[in-house]
Amino acid sequence: MIRIGITGHRNLTPDVSGAVAGLVRAHLEPYGCEMVGLSCLADGADVLFAEAVVATGAPLEAIVPASGYREALPDEHHPVYDRLLKQAVLVHSLPHDESDPRAHMAAGRLLVERCDQLVAVWDGEPARGPGGTADVVAYAHRVERPVTVLWPEGARR
Numbered sequence: 001m002i003r004i005g006i007t008g009h010r011n012l013t014p015d016v017s018g019a020v021a022g023l024v025r026a027h028l029e030p031y032g033c034e035m036v037g038l039s040c041l042a043d044g045a046d047v048l049f050a051e052a053v054v055a056t057g058a059p060l061e062a063i064v065p066a067s068g069y070r071e072a073l074p075d076e077h078h079p080v081y082d083r084l085l086k087q088a089v090l091v092h093s094l095p096h097d098e099s100d101p102r103a104h105m106a107a108g109r110l111l112v113e114r115c116d117q118l119v120a121v122w123d124g125e126p127a128r129g130p131g132g133t134a135d136v137v138a139y140a141h142r143v144e145r146p147v148t149v150l151w152p153e154g155a156r157r
Contacts, residue, residue, distance in 0.1 A: 002031060004053075005038040005111040007136040008045020008121025008150075009157055019152035020121050021048045025055075027119060027150060033058045038111050040065060040104075041084050043077040045121035045133075050084050061114070062088035065099060065107035072099035104131035105139075112140045118147045123157055 012020060024045075028035065037053030038061045039046045053060050062085050066072075073081055085091065092110060096103035108131060112118055118140045120133060127134040140147050 001034055001036060002117060003036045003038060003115045004028070004031070005115030005118050006040075006046055006049035006121070007108060007111065007118060007133050007140075008049070009123065009133055010042055010044035010046075012044050012157070016152060016155045016157070017044070017048065019155060020045060020150065021052070023150040023152065024049050024052045024119070024121070027148060028052050028056060031058070032056055036061060038063060038115050039084075040069075040107050040111065041081050043074055043080075047077075047080055047084065048121070049119065054084070054087055059089040060084065060087055061090045061092065063107045063111050064091060064093045065103040066094060066096035068097060069099040069103070101130035105135060107131075108136035109139055112136065112143060112145050115145065118145050120147055120149045121151065122149050123151050123155070124149070125157075 035058045039050040040063045050060055094106055120137045122133045
């Protein structure tokens with residue numbers, strides 16, 4: 001059983017979101033139920049990945065960076081977050097209070113350490129802040145974790 005983690009951008013436009021969902025589904029399809037998906041369940045790439053994992057019937061593990069994480073997510077995302085968190089077979093809750101860059105990077109490191117392969121929904125640009133997608137990808141490279149970058153050709157954030 002392979003363990004696949006996700007890191008990726010948030011605030012995707014509807015067009016980019018649809019394209020990313022297709023790329024994620026296509027990437028995961030060969031694994032079927034023979035995988036475990038790991039996600040922080042943030043809006044954007046994390047949720048598109050988690051939804052694809054759950055749709056295959058594979059187990060989902062959630063990583064919660066901080067006790068204030070849910071509240072820091074957009075209000076409209078809360079129902080999706082809550083539903084997926086309940087579907088997770090295992091929840092890793094980090095000991096941070098604030099949902100800040102330090103907590104997000106700690107969650108990214110844990111995710112990389114617990115997976116066999118990292119999927120990065122990433123435009124290849126530097127992180128917009130500490131703990132962003134580029135930082136998690138860099139950490140995965142440092143610990144020699146395989147990374148598959150998925151990004152729709154010509155798409156912009």
